[in-house]
Amino acid sequence: EDQVTQSPEALRLQEGESSSLNCSYTVSGLRGLFWYRQDPGKGPEFLFTLYSAGEEKEKERLKATLTKKESFLHITAPKPEDSATYLCAVQKGSGGGADGLTFGKGTHLIIQP
Amino acid sequence: DAGVTQSPTHLIKTRGQHVTLRCSPISGHKSVSWYQQVLGQGPQFIFQYYEKEERGRGNFPDRFSARQFPNYSSELNVNALLLGDSALYLCASSISGNSGTQYFGPGTRLTVL
Numbered sequence: 001e002d003q004v005t006q007s008p009e010a011l012r013l014q015e016g017e018s019s020s021l022n023c024s025y026t027v028s029g030l031r032g033l034f035w036y037r038q039d040p041g042k043g044p045e046f047l048f049t050l051y052s053a054g055e056e057k058e059k060e061r062l063k064a065t066l067t068k069k070e071s072f073l074h075i076t077a078p079k080p081e082d083s084a085t086y087l088c089a090v091q092k093g094s095g096g097g098a099d100g101l102t103f104g105k106g107t108h109l110i111i112q113p
Numbered sequence: 114d115a116g117v118t119q120s121p122t123h124l125i126k127t128r129g130q131h132v133t134l135r136c137s138p139i140s141g142h143k144s145v146s147w148y149q150q151v152l153g154q155g156p157q158f159i160f161q162y163y164e165k166e167e168r169g170r171g172n173f174p175d176r177f178s179a180r181q182f183p184n185y186s187s188e189l190n191v192n193a194l195l196l197g198d199s200a201l202y203l204c205a206s207s208i209s210g211n212s213g214t215q216y217f218g219p220g221t222r223l224t225v226l
Binding site: 004032034036041042043044045046049087089099100101102103104105106 | 117146148153154155156157158159160161169171201203205213214215216217218219220222
C-alpha cells in the first residue's frame with residue numbers, strides 16, 4: 001500500500017530561522033513527487049515536481065530535494081508569509097497511465113515575526 | 114490566465130440528500146481529478162477523468178460518481194449524503210491523464226447536517 005508520512009506535524013520557527021520538512025514515501029513505481037502549499041480554507045498551491053532521485057528544485061526561499069525514500073523541503077530565512085500547511089504527494093504509474101495523488105497529512109508551519 | 118474554478122464555494126445539505134459539485138479546468142487541460150479533504154488530513158483521491166473517460170478511482174463508495182463533459186469540465190455527484198461526507202472537495206486539472214502536475218481549484222466546502 002502506498003504511504004506518505006510527513007514530519008514534523010507542526011513546526012514553529014522564528015523569522016529567519018532556517019529548517020527542513022521531511023516527506024517519507026513508500027510507493028511502487030514512482031511517477032512523480034509533488035510539494036504543495038495550502039492556506040486555511042483554500043486549495044493547495046503547486047510548488048514543485050520532482051521525478052528522480054538526486055533531483056533538486058528551488059523557488060525563492062524554498063528548495064526541494066528527492067532521494068529514493070524521502071524528500072525534503074528546505075526553507076531558508078523564512079518570513080511570516082511562509083506560514084502555511086505544506087503537503088507532500090506521490091503519484092505512481094501503472095501500465096500506460098498514472099494514478100491519483102497520494103498525500104501526506106502535511107506539516108503546519110508557523111513563522112513568528 | 115484563469116485557473117481551475119469550482120462552484121459553488123460553500124454548500125449546506127442534510128443527511129440523505131444529493132449534491133452536485135462542478136469544476137472547470139485550466140484552458141488546454143484535458144484531465145480532471147477530484148479529491149476529498151477532511152479537516153486536519155491531506156486530500157484523498159476520489160476520481161480521475163481524461164478525455165471524458167474514467168481513468169482512476171479511489172476507495173470511495175458507489176454513492177460517489179462523476180463525469181466529464183466534451184469541454185473537459187466535470188461534475189462530482191454524491192448521493193444519500195452522510196455526516197461524514199462533510200469536507201472540502203477539491204478539483205485538480207492536468208494537461209494529460211498520464212502524468213504531470215495537477216493544479217488545484219479553491220474547493221467547495223460541503224457541510225452535511
